[in-house]
Amino acid sequence: MSYISILITYIFISNFVLTQFLGLCPFIGVSRNTESAVGMGFAVIFVMSIASVVTWLVYTYVLVPLALVYLQTIAFILVIASLVQFVEMVIQKVSPPLYKALGIFLPLITTNCAVMGIALMNITSEHSLIESFVGGIAAGLGFMLALIMMSSIREQLAMKPVPKPFRGVPAAFISGGLMALAFMAFDRALLTNLLG
Amino acid sequence: MNKEFTKGLVKDNPIFVQLLGLCPALGVSGLVVNALGMGAGVIFVMLGANIFVSLLKNFIPQKVRIPSYIVIIASFVTIVQMVMEAFAPELYNNLGVFVPLIVVNCAILGRAEAFASRNTLKDSVLDALGMGIGFTLGLTLIALVREILGAGTITLFAMGGFDGVIRIPILHLAPVRIFSLASGALLAIGLLLALFNWKSSAKRG
Numbered sequence: 001m002s003y004i005s006i007l008i009t010y011i012f013i014s015n016f017v018l019t020q021f022l023g024l025c026p027f028i029g030v031s032r033n034t035e036s037a038v039g040m041g042f043a044v045i046f047v048m049s050i051a052s053v054v055t056w057l058v059y060t061y062v063l064v065p066l067a068l069v070y071l072q073t074i075a076f077i078l079v080i081a082s083l084v085q086f087v088e089m090v091i092q093k094v095s096p097p098l099y100k101a102l103g104i105f106l107p108l109i110t111t112n113c114a115v116m117g118i119a120l121m122n123i124t125s126e127h128s129l130i131e132s133f134v135g136g137i138a139a140g141l142g143f144m145l146a147l148i149m150m151s152s153i154r155e156q157l158a159m160k161p162v163p164k165p166f167r168g169v170p171a172a173f174i175s176g177g178l179m180a181l182a183f184m185a186f187d188r189a190l191l192t193n194l195l196g
Numbered sequence: 197m198n199k200e201f202t203k204g205l206v207k208d209n210p211i212f213v214q215l216l217g218l219c220p221a222l223g224v225s226g227l228v229v230n231a232l233g234m235g236a237g238v239i240f241v242m243l244g245a246n247i248f249v250s251l252l253k254n255f256i257p258q259k260v261r262i263p264s265y266i267v268i269i270a271s272f273v274t275i276v277q278m279v280m281e282a283f284a285p286e287l288y289n290n291l292g293v294f295v296p297l298i299v300v301n302c303a304i305l306g307r308a309e310a311f312a313s314r315n316t317l318k319d320s321v322l323d324a325l326g327m328g329i330g331f332t333l334g335l336t337l338i339a340l341v342r343e344i345l346g347a348g349t350i351t352l353f354a355m356g357g358f359d360g361v362i363r364i365p366i367l368h369l370a371p372v373r374i375f376s377l378a379s380g381a382l383l384a385i386g387l388l389l390a391l392f393n394w395k396s397s398a399k400r401g
């Protein structure tokens with residue numbers, strides 16, 4: 001698969017949040033204002049791209065040669081958890097302003113199933129190392145796109161007279177559902193039309 | 197009935213009240229049988245994790261407790277994966293990536309951290325059973341709504357001469373397809389949450 005088609009696939013056709021239901025907790029939890037949505041989005045892109053590469057390396061050069069593929073789930077979650085911790089420490093040392101912007105979102109990412117999801121999908125779709133990296137970035141971009149759109153909708157909704165039982169989370173889910181409906185317009189035909 | 201058990205069923209329901217574990221709740225809620233299978237997996241992992249965390253709570257150092265809990269949970273998830281793949285391969289294929297993703301189900305880590313790490317074994321077992329069954333109930337409710345409206349069927353386990361699919365008269369000939377699609381899952385949970393909000397505010401007066 002070419003890199004462009006991986007990008008289009010993960011951002012639009014199988015958007016992690018809106019078509020695969022991965023990463024819904026931050027999608028609902030961190031989408032109250034656009035500013036934190038952008039911060040969370042960048043943190044997720046960052047962690048997802050690195051996690052894709054590291055889990056791919058662990059799988060290909062450790063688990064497969066040692067015939068330990070059945071330990072995949074344990075190995076991946078440990079890699080992701082320690083990676084997030086490590087990234088947090090590095091950012092804190094290297095760039096305090098970036099840490100200030102992303103810091104509070106990083107611990108939340110460990111239990112973001114989108115990160116674990118892309119790591120597992122890279123393996124099942126037999127991506128190469130670079131394809132995994134591109135897949136990680138693309139899935140992160142798709143997550144950020146959905147998150148930013150959602151937060152803009154919720155900022156508007158907060159000022160509108162929403163019926164009481166729908167206020168807050170139910171309205172967020174229903175707007176998410178309508179967004180998902182719009183995303184159904186992107187299907188495989190998009191790839192063939194664009195790339196031939 | 198013991199309150200540690202009953203609180204997870206309705207009052208602190210993981211899906212509808214705590215909004216935890218939403219990804220699997222939406223991802224596998226297309227068919228009732230998938231929801232039940234997922235629920236069974238989550239109950240098993242939650243029970244195992246709560247038992248181990250509660251037994252080991254005095255031995256796990258405070259600083260590395262989250263990674264330790266994650267390893268315990270991941271081990272039980274691996275057991276579920278292997279058992280499901282061996283004995284229910286069709287279910288395993290239907291659930292796909294969501295089986296290994298039980299490991300990042302925040303409802304499970306939440307119970308280990310918030311309950312099992314500071315309570316006795318007996319209470320932790322009851323808590324895990326209650327929360328696990330509450331999760332399954334919530335998941336099955338979403339799946340029922342989606343499958344009945346979206347396909348006009350209720351898919352259960354095939355047994356003997358029964359193929360496992362209950363067809364609702366009339367509705368299965370002209371179902372509301374949107375509920376079986378991705379967006380239907382989000383709409384269904386939004387509407388159910390609004391319904392529960394409305395119910396609980398009506399009760400309060």
